[in-house]
Amino acid sequence: MxxxxxxxxxxLTATAVxxxxxxxxxxxxxEDAKDLTSQQLSWKECPAPSEAQGGGSAxxxxxxxxxxxxxxxxxxxxxxxxxxxxxxIALVRAKTSGAESSRIGSLVFNFGGPGGSGVTTLxxxxxxxxxxxxxxxxxxxxxxxxxxxxxxxxESNERLDExxxxxxxxxxxxxxxxxxxxxxxxxNACEKRSGRMxxxxxxxxxxxxxDLMRQVLGDDKLYYFGISYxxxxxxxxxxxxxxxxxxxxxxxxxxxxxxxEQGSLGQAKGFQRALDNFAADCTSQAxxxxxxxxxxxxxxxxxELLHNLDEKPIPGIFPRQLTQTDATNGIAQSLYSKxxxxxxxxxxxxxxDGDGRILMALSDSMNGRNQxxxxxxxxxxxxxxxxxxxxxxxxxxxxxxxxxxxxxASPVFGDFLAWSLLSCTDWAVPGAADHPVVSAPGSAxxxxxxxxxxxxxxxEGARRMVQALGAGVGVELTYKGQGHGAYDSKNACVQDAVxxxxxxxxxxxxxxxxx
Numbered sequence: 001m002x003x004x005x006x007x008x009x010x011x012l013t014a015t016a017v018x019x020x021x022x023x024x025x026x027x028x029x030x031e032d033a034k035d036l037t038s039q040q041l042s043w044k045e046c047p048a049p050s051e052a053q054g055g056g057s058a059x060x061x062x063x064x065x066x067x068x069x070x071x072x073x074x075x076x077x078x079x080x081x082x083x084x085x086x087x088x089i090a091l092v093r094a095k096t097s098g099a100e101s102s103r104i105g106s107l108v109f110n111f112g113g114p115g116g117s118g119v120t121t122l123x124x125x126x127x128x129x130x131x132x133x134x135x136x137x138x139x140x141x142x143x144x145x146x147x148x149x150x151x152x153x154x155e156s157n158e159r160l161d162e163x164x165x166x167x168x169x170x171x172x173x174x175x176x177x178x179x180x181x182x183x184x185x186x187x188n189a190c191e192k193r194s195g196r197m198x199x200x201x202x203x204x205x206x207x208x209x210x211d212l213m214r215q216v217l218g219d220d221k222l223y224y225f226g227i228s229y230x231x232x233x234x235x236x237x238x239x240x241x242x243x244x245x246x247x248x249x250x251x252x253x254x255x256x257x258x259x260x261e262q263g264s265l266g267q268a269k270g271f272q273r274a275l276d277n278f279a280a281d282c283t284s285q286a287x288x289x290x291x292x293x294x295x296x297x298x299x300x301x302x303x304e305l306l307h308n309l310d311e312k313p314i315p316g317i318f319p320r321q322l323t324q325t326d327a328t329n330g331i332a333q334s335l336y337s338k339x340x341x342x343x344x345x346x347x348x349x350x351x352x353d354g355d356g357r358i359l360m361a362l363s364d365s366m367n368g369r370n371q372x373x374x375x376x377x378x379x380x381x382x383x384x385x386x387x388x389x390x391x392x393x394x395x396x397x398x399x400x401x402x403x404x405x406x407x408x409a410s411p412v413f414g415d416f417l418a419w420s421l422l423s424c425t426d427w428a429v430p431g432a433a434d435h436p437v438v439s440a441p442g443s444a445x446x447x448x449x450x451x452x453x454x455x456x457x458x459x460e461g462a463r464r465m466v467q468a469l470g471a472g473v474g475v476e477l478t479y480k481g482q483g484h485g486a487y488d489s490k491n492a493c494v495q496d497a498v499x500x501x502x503x504x505x506x507x508x509x510x511x512x513x514x515x
Contacts (some may be wrong), residue, residue, distance in 0.1 A: 002378035036074055036086070037215045046070040046092060049120045052085035053147040054368060054376040059123030062094055063130070067095050073216055073422070075144070075201055075209045080258045089209055092140045094121040095125060100133040101197040105219040105246070108210065108261060109500065112252070114203070115381035117147035128488055129225075131495075135503050136223065143233075144209060145194075145201035146381045152197055152382040154190040157373055161320065164367050167310070168325040176396050179419065184426040188379060191224045191428040200387045201381070203436060207237040211244060215393035221246030221444075223260075223502070228252045228457055228487055234439030235465065235466035238473070242443040247502050249257070251449045252485035255461030256438045260390045261402070264417045265409055266458050271417075272410035274335040275299065276457035277482055291348045302331065302357060305351055314356045315366070322356025328416050335455045339481040358481045391431040394421040394509075417475025438468045443509050448474045449494065453482035475507055480515040 041305045047350055048058045059068040072088040110119045129138055138484075141150040144237030152464045154157035155163060170176040185222045191198065210233070226234035231250035238245050258266060272325045279298035282289040292298030306324050334344035340362075347358030368376035391427025399418050406414035424431065440446075444468060459478075466474030477487035479494050486494045493514030500506040 006235075020336055027332050036076070036082075036212060039074055040366055041071040041073060041091070041216060041218055043069040043071045043093065046119070046123070049117070050148055050152040051374050052153070052377040053117040053120045053142065054371065054378075055370050055374055056120070059092075059120075060124075061458040062097075062126065066097070067094070068093060068126075070119065072148075073141075073209075073213060074458065075212055077150075077196075079205055087144060087150040088148070088311075089141055089144060089213070090119050091138050091139060092122055093139045093214070093341050094122075094133060096133055096135065096138050097130070102135055102136070104135045104220070104503075105137070105223050106139045106214075106217045107132055107223045107225055108213065108217075109138065109140040109225045110227065110233050111140070111228030112230050113146070113378060114143070114229045114233075114385035115146055115378040115383055116229075117142050117376065117378075119147055123129050125488070131499050132225075132502055137211075137217075139217065140280045141209075143201075143206040143381075143385075144361060145197055145384055146377065150197055151193040151377045152190060152201060152380045152384040153377055154186055154193055157178045157375055159189075160367075160369075160375050160379075161373070164321065164329075164363070164369075165323045167323070167417055168190070168328075169310070170419065173312075180396060180425075183422050186430065187426045188382075194380070194384070195428065197383055198427075201387065202383050202432060203233055203236050204240070204432070206233055207240050208239055211241050214244065222248070224248040225502070226250050227487075229254060231255060231448075231457075231465065232436055232438075235255075235440070235469065236436050238440035238443045238446065238469065239436075239438050242440040245440070245443040245446065247444065247505065248337050248446045249270055249449065249464060249487075249498050250446060250503060251484065251498075252454055252457045253448055253465045254457050255464045256436050257464045258455065258461075259434050260386070261394070261421060264421060265406060265458070267456060268406050268409040268414050270456040270458035271332055271335055271413045273458075274453060275302075275331070275410075278335065278341050278344065281341065283347075285414070289345075289350075291345055299412065301352070302348065305348070306412070307508050314351065314354050316356040316360035320360065322351065322514060325416075326363040327351065327356065327359050328413065329366050330359035332455070333362040333366040336484040348471065368512065383427075384425055387427040387431060388429050389432055389436070390424060391434055392421075393425050393427075393431070396422070396424060437464065439470050440473050441470050443469070443473045445501075446473055447477060447498065447501050447508065449477045449479060449484045449486045449498070451479045451483065451489075453480075454484055456484045475510050477508055477512075478513045480513065486514075 061067050071091045074086040075089050076082045077085040077087050121141050122140035145152045170179050230252040235478035279295035309324040313323045334340040370380040406418035448466050450459045452459045464477045481489050497508040
């Protein structure tokens with residue numbers, strides 16, 4: 001199984017779309033590397049997203065009537081052979097709404113994953129960044145291996161349905177063997193379909209693509225807004241090109257000091273903390289909480305539901321059944337935003353009555369499945385990027401030894417996250433390192449925003465990112481809130497600090513706290 005709770009922001013719009021109905025390329029040719037920096041982008045009105053990007057309709061016009069524009073940038077397939085074959089990197093932009101005389105440059109976004117399509121996510125959230133658009137062109141992209149940028153593909157949609165419903169928390173030798181076999185089959189399919197790309201989708205490769213993008217967009221410095229995994233990508237960029245960093249913001253911060261195992265254990269603690277907060281909130285309301293009488297009762301009933309689903313699934317979205325794996329995934333997805341807690345409440349109520357549709361819709365969103373049964377490539381890309389980045393390879397015996405520690409961190413999510421460590425065990429390409437290197441001496445200040453209630457990128461990671469960036473680079477800001485990320489919470493204190501830095505160069509005081 002892939003890490004089911006990979007840090008990202010890109011799935012939130014898809015979740016709302018899926019729930020609303022229930023509740024009411026790899027390029028050819030070769031080009032000299034020096035010529036790639038002078039390439040001219042051909043910006044055109046964006047088409048409808050491809051299946052790998054998640055499908056759906058072309059982006060709607062902006063509120064002022066301007067349209068989203070898309071283009072393809074050529075980048076080396078192999079950065080160690082920059083004069084060799086090229087691939088296309090898909091870009092999207094909204095030109096600045098302000099006067100050209102006040103324009104700073106292009107503000108490049110990465111919304112996380114790894115594996116999320118920036119080309120579809122930026123238009124979906126574009127209105128949230130309207131103030132930043134007054135001085136920047138807003139730009140995002142599909143990183144290599146993602147969406148329209150030489151996407152990694154593995155299995156058919158039908159096979160993915162089976163893969164995501166397998167028992168991800170084996171209880172005996174037979175179930176462990178089945179999980180290992182299924183994971184190996186999936187990884188072999190990735191090699192068969194996408195073997196050329198698998199060694200070329202590292203975070204370091206994507207960072208080099210961003211520096212090429214900076215030059216092609218005509219900017220002397222990179223102005224950057226990284227969210228979730230986008231903070232890791234931004235940190236690697238700053239390490240490689242510290243003097244090229246302009247104004248940069250990291251929100252929902254990945255801990256750059258952790259191994260894959262430590263990251264999964266941290267997520268177990270983070271999602272358990274978010275579930276505790278949900279349970280406490282529900283039972284503290286004036287009206288009775290419909291899914292439990294006390295915080296402990298809420299969580300006991302969830303644990304009982306998951307245990308029962310392991311024995312006997314219930315009807316989900318026809319013709320599929322809601323399995324224990326689906327339900328755990330769906331519960332986790334609902335914890336990415338406090339706005340989704342109402343969906344979790346209703347989904348649990350339905351599930352207790354034998355109806356698994358809402359929890360399955362939440363799980364589908366996590367996995368990149370749309371209502372037509374088509375999957376984006378977020379999961380294949382996520383696995384491919386993580387496995388080429390992370391050196392560690394784990395086996396079943398190691399996971400079994402670690403289960404008590406994961407269960408202590410989270411009675412609900414611990415097993416799920418422990419067994420997800422097997423994702424890269426039979427991967428075709430070796431991983432690069434235990435953790436990313438982000439030290440960036442000589443970089444301009446980077447604003448690092450941590451959310452105390454973040455389940456996917458726990459708050460502690462923000463402080464460690466500041467320390468790893470080095471003295472005089474990282475500037476920490478704390479948001480005392482819930483959900484994944486801070487800027488999109490609409491908290492005025494957070495947004496004023498971020499906007500003040502990106503628009504006017506005003507660095508907030510280190511240690512600023514917003515609540």
